[in-house]
Amino acid sequence: MTRITSVALRRVLDSRGNPTVEADVLTESGGFGRAAAPSGASTGEYEAIELPPTEAIAAARRHAVPRLVDEVHAGNQREVDATLRAADGSENFSEIGANSAVAISMAAAKAGADVLGAPLYQHLGGAFRGDNFPTPLGNVIGGGEHAKEATNIQEFLAAPVGAPSVSEAVFANAKVHARASEILDERGVPAAKGDEGAWAPPVSDAEAFEIMGEAVSDVEDELGFEIGFGLDIAASEMFEDGVYHYGDETKTTDEQIDYVAEMVDEYDLVYVEDPLDENDYEGFAELTERVGDRTLICGDDLFVTNVDRLQDGIDVGAANSILIKPNQIGTLTDAFDAVELASRNGMDAVISHRSGETEDATIAHLAVATDAPFIKTGTVQGERTAKLNELIRIADDAV
Ligand SMILES: O=C(O)[C@@H](CO)OP(=O)(O)O
Numbered sequence: 001m002t003r004i005t006s007v008a009l010r011r012v013l014d015s016r017g018n019p020t021v022e023a024d025v026l027t028e029s030g031g032f033g034r035a036a037a038p039s040g041a042s043t044g045e046y047e048a049i050e051l052p053p054t055e056a057i058a059a060a061r062r063h064a065v066p067r068l069v070d071e072v073h074a075g076n077q078r079e080v081d082a083t084l085r086a087a088d089g090s091e092n093f094s095e096i097g098a099n100s101a102v103a104i105s106m107a108a109a110k111a112g113a114d115v116l117g118a119p120l121y122q123h124l125g126g127a128f129r130g131d132n133f134p135t136p137l138g139n140v141i142g143g144g145e146h147a148k149e150a151t152n153i154q155e156f157l158a159a160p161v162g163a164p165s166v167s168e169a170v171f172a173n174a175k176v177h178a179r180a181s182e183i184l185d186e187r188g189v190p191a192a193k194g195d196e197g198a199w200a201p202p203v204s205d206a207e208a209f210e211i212m213g214e215a216v217s218d219v220e221d222e223l224g225f226e227i228g229f230g231l232d233i234a235a236s237e238m239f240e241d242g243v244y245h246y247g248d249e250t251k252t253t254d255e256q257i258d259y260v261a262e263m264v265d266e267y268d269l270v271y272v273e274d275p276l277d278e279n280d281y282e283g284f285a286e287l288t289e290r291v292g293d294r295t296l297i298c299g300d301d302l303f304v305t306n307v308d309r310l311q312d313g314i315d316v317g318a319a320n321s322i323l324i325k326p327n328q329i330g331t332l333t334d335a336f337d338a339v340e341l342a343s344r345n346g347m348d349a350v351i352s353h354r355s356g357e358t359e360d361a362t363i364a365h366l367a368v369a370t371d372a373p374f375i376k377t378g379t380v381q382g383e384r385t386a387k388l389n390e391l392i393r394i395a396d397d398a399v
């Protein structure tokens with residue numbers, strides 16, 4: 001019933017105006033799934049390879065599509081993804097592109113769910129998945145690789161940890177975003193928006209901490225539940241010649257660890273992603289040892305959703321959570337394996353968008369299917385609200 005009868009690939013626009021790969025998968029009994037690959041700007045050195053979409057599509061048509069059509073079942077995700085891996089033949093999808101692979105992998109999952117008549121999160125998570133909803137981490141102020149002339153730290157993320165429902169959490173983040181805009185206005189700071197819709201003001205990181213703290217506590221008072229905040233430092237992007245660059249200032253690794261640990265305590269940060277360079281497992285381990293009992297230290301560029309890199313991290317105690325981005329590794333199977341390895345080792349798996357996105361909402365389902373404590377998927381803008389609104393629909397049983 002779920003045997004794949006066709007895989008169509010095309011170039012579509014992403015939110016930055018760049019082309020990306022979209023896949024349509026059809027099955028024997030009329031199941032249909034469509035999905036598109038996202039794309040990063042602050043990409044990790046060890047991510048699977050994103051090829052120019054035209055090349056990725058041509059290579060996937062040549063190598064993967066003939067192995068999938070009439071051969072493989074969309075309802076059997078491991079079979080689909082193993083076929084993509086075999087068709088590619090490399091470690092990192094350098095032949096067909098992780099962008100083609102992830103689009104096909106996600107489209108097949110949707111086609112499989114369609115045949116079964118089940119929502120995607122149910123198909124992926126099964127009958128015995130947990131029944132929690134992820135707390136959305138909402139990008140409110142940012143800079144780094146996502147906006148010029150803004151903060152050095154890439155993302156200041158609202159985290160409505162006390163929200164009674166996913167819907168209230170989503171709206172709380174939107175309120176923090178709006179409140180941050182008012183505070184910037186009061187301070188006479190003009191702010192454009194970065195790639196993910198966060199305000200990208202020309203302020204120091206210290207001022208951004210203050211503004212975030214104020215915005216979060218104002219909205220917390222108004223709504224009456226706890227709202228914290230967190231960061232994606234994206235430190236690999238700052239790390240050059242052995243030091244971290246904050247504009248004209250630099251920090252050594254020890255200074256970086258001290259700085260992050262101080263910020264965790266000063267602002268009660270609930271989440272800190274990529275506080276150190278992607279090769280610095282020891283630095284991660286030291287920081288986790290210091291503050292890991294009171295905040296999540298999350299590896300994004302460090303782990304790149306890769307079980308081998310995650311195992312290396314587990315061995316030395318680097319981080320207590322992992323960011324999961326299916327396009328970093330190329331298939332849903334690989335992403336699920338990383339979630340499973342993390343949870344077997346007492347680590348949290350946080351599901352994430354990329355800075356270049358489409359209206360594809362697969363990650364909302366992935367977060368619910370895997371019982372993720374957090375999903376990082378922006379605050380406003382259509383390609384971000386696509387996922388947030390899908391979470392609301394899932395909670396409302398309306399997908
Ligand atoms: O660093 C990150 O976590 C992501 C998403 O916020 O950014 P990018 O997609 O540019 O890697």
Ligand SMILES: [Mg+2]
Pocket residue numbers: 232234273274300301
């Ligand atoms: Mg990151």
